């Protein structure tokens with residue numbers, strides 16, 4: 001399993017990487033738009049915080065496969081081959097996924113809402129398929145069923161793609177995705193914190209301290 005941080009906020013990334021077993025960062029244009037610097041600076045700052053084995057997923061913004069390819073080439077020059085180029089699964093996106101994958105570039109097929117889109121992206125050569133769990137649910141879909149079906153198909157097929165479950169709004173969605181066959185998730189910082197917390201843990205820690213101090217101090 002890999003836990004990625006779905007954010008470009010440098011303070012959150014630094015803090016969470018220190019505490020949790022984080023394996024990289026995913027961004028998209030909306031995530032970059034939340035930060036208060038130029039996108040190039042934000043991406044460079046995030047990159048500096050990553051370890052050499054960490055994954056860095058950056059999304060292209062162009063409309064045509066040709067322009068997506070140009071964006072990807074520029075990103076690769078700056079961020080190296082461990083970069084994952086996130087490509088939304090529009091028709092031009094599928095063209096770009098085929099093209100980039102055939103050149104050995106890591107591609108994350110993103111904005112995936114149906115199992116069929118996921119299968120096509122895996123066949124096109126994507127390394128990761130990113131279903132948007134919460135957004136699937138806002139379109140009355142079932143995120144858990146999506147992950148179960150696509151992970152079953154991936155296990156039966158010879159394609160190398162893995163699921164990178166994304167777009168979470170609560171920790172139950174994350175748990176369900178992980179238990180349904182997604183081994184990699186990208187999680188916004190507040191939910192990474194929430195995944196680790198429980199009142200019972202805090203009460204337990206307080207109780208241990210109190211018991212020890214009343215007995216021995």
Ligand code: E4P
Nearest residue numbers: 006026028130135166167168
């Ligand atoms: C990550 O790869 C996705 O772009 C992201 O999780 C989308 O999340 P949202 O639905 O909260 O925008």
